[in-house]
Amino acid sequence: MTKTRKDFRRKFIGNHRLSPESQMMGYGYDPMLSEGALKPPVFMTSTFVFESAKAGKDFFELAYGKRQAAEGEEPGLIYSRINNPDLEVLEDRLALWEDAEKGLTFSSGMAAISTCLWAYLRPGDVIVHSAPVYGGTEYLIRNILPAFGIQSVEFEAGGDEATLAPAIEQAKKLGRVAVIYTETPANPTNDLVDLHMCRDLADKLGEEQGHRPVVMTDNTFLGPLWQKPLSHGADIVIYSLTKYVAGHSDVVAGGAVGAADVMAPVAGFRTILGTMCDPHTGWLIMRSLETLKIRMTESANNARKIAEYLRDHPKVSKVHYLGFLEESDPCYSIFQEQCGGAAGSTFAFDVDGDEAAAFRVLDNLSIIKLAVSLGGTESLMEHPFAMTHSDVPDDVKNRLGITESMLRISVGIENVDDLIADLSQALDSI
Known part of the structure; x- marks a missing residue:
């Protein structure tokens, strides 16, 4: 009997369901x-070379939706803008972490975000975003x-329905609400968005306007290990794979996962826009998926110790760390x-002082690197107000708590005592 790729997508041993970290070692791939x-x-x-002209015709008909796949039929390889073996295996494995039906990879996180939005937004539509x-x-x-x-209406993250519901009402007056877009935890404040609430309001909107908005969530900060938005109300979950998933600061890529029918329009737009990931990058990300749980666990353990150190430091006024949420905070129940x-x-954390004080800390770092991005094996720090969020209007940044005294740290897997020593001497510069 001829084997197909389905034979190498085993999720169970008997009645035992395999965990994603085990499946990363071989899922979807046959060495033979x-x-x-x-x-x-x-x-x-x-x-890719076709076995016959008929095979080529069949592959294209399926790829461009001219017919439905027969039972057991899978898309054939045509051209690396459409499909590629490395990307197919990678996308299968990426989908496993959230038990999604379909995964797609892109040339960057912004390519993933923009392709998903273009697939579902049309002139006259409105996007409601956190x-x-x-x-x-x-x-x-x-x-x-x-x-x-395409118009937009924003609501502030923070777990409070009082910010989302009015935004929905305002958006309804402007046009068809086509997308509810969230980033949770938010970059850089770590504010949270209740995805169950987003789903419920999307369902209600679907009944009112005859078109249900798609709920999209950027899960870069915690996913796919610590948060699985598909199980909490999101329709499409988006990643900058550059960050934790690739995790070595040596590739740029993006990803998105969801139900097969929801992802189909995104796949179509990716093919035409040409925003797919390249095979070598895909291969590198597959390598990184094998150590994802180990890396994220170690960096999270380090981060807790560093956050506790910063919380007690006399020159730090606030630490925006999710582990410090109090039960009275609207985000606490969402977090749990x-x-x-x-x-x-x-x-992020706020130092006492202004931009000059924050810059002094950054300029005096030794082990921790002054660079944007996050989720790598090395620790990085940056100044969101002047760097990653430079394009955001200053009044908006201040309203959202992104101040000139805020610094963002991505904690890596170095020795945590060394990292604390580096922060200590850098903070002495204030």
Whole structure:
């Protein structure tokens, strides 16, 4: 009997369901199809040879939706803009972490975000989005989408329905609400958004306007290990794979997962826009997926110790760390249910003083690198007001708590005592 790729997508041993960290070692790949190579080769090819003209016709009909797949039929390889063996295995494995039906990978996190939005937004539509969000996402929504007739209404993250419900009402007056876009935890404040609430309001909107908005969530800060938004109300979960998933600060990529029918329009737009991930990058990310749980766990353990140190430091006025949420905070119950109580390893803190004081801390770092991005094996720090969120209007940043005294740290897997020593001497500069 000829084996297909389905034979190498085993999720159970008897009645025992395999965990994602085990499945990362071989799911979706048969070494015997690649000369017995333990790891998938890098398929650096632009095009693939068809066995016959009929096979080529069948592949294209399925790829472009001209017919439905027969039972057991899978898309054939055509061209690396459409599909590629490395990306197919990677996308299968990425989907496992959230038990999603379909995963897609992109050339960057912003490519993932923009492709998902283009797939579901049309001129005259309105996007309702949480704030703050990553600076690139903010720029896309605030400055680029309006040129295509798409308006936006923001609501502040923080777990309070009083901010989302009025935003929905305002958006309904402007046009068809097509997308509810969230980033939770928010970059850089770590404020949370209740995804159950987003789902419920999307369902209600669907009944009112005859079109249910798609709930999209940027899960870069905690996912896919510590938070699984699909199980809490999101329709599409988006990642900057550059960050924790790739985790070595050596690739740029993005990802999105969701139900097959929800992801189908995104896949179509990716093919035409050409925003797919390249095979070599995909291969590197597959390598990184094998150590994802180990890396994220170690960096989270380090982050807790550093957050506790900063909380007690006389020159630090506030630490925006999820593990410090109090029960009276609207985000506390969201954190417990939605994040499982996992605080992650990227957070911000406010130093006493102004931009000059914050810059002195950054300029005096030794082990911790002064750089943007996050989720790598090394620790990084940056100044959100002047760097990652530079494009966001100053009044908006101040309203959202992104001040000139705020620093963001992504904690890596170095020795935590060394990191604390570095922070201590840097804070002495204030």
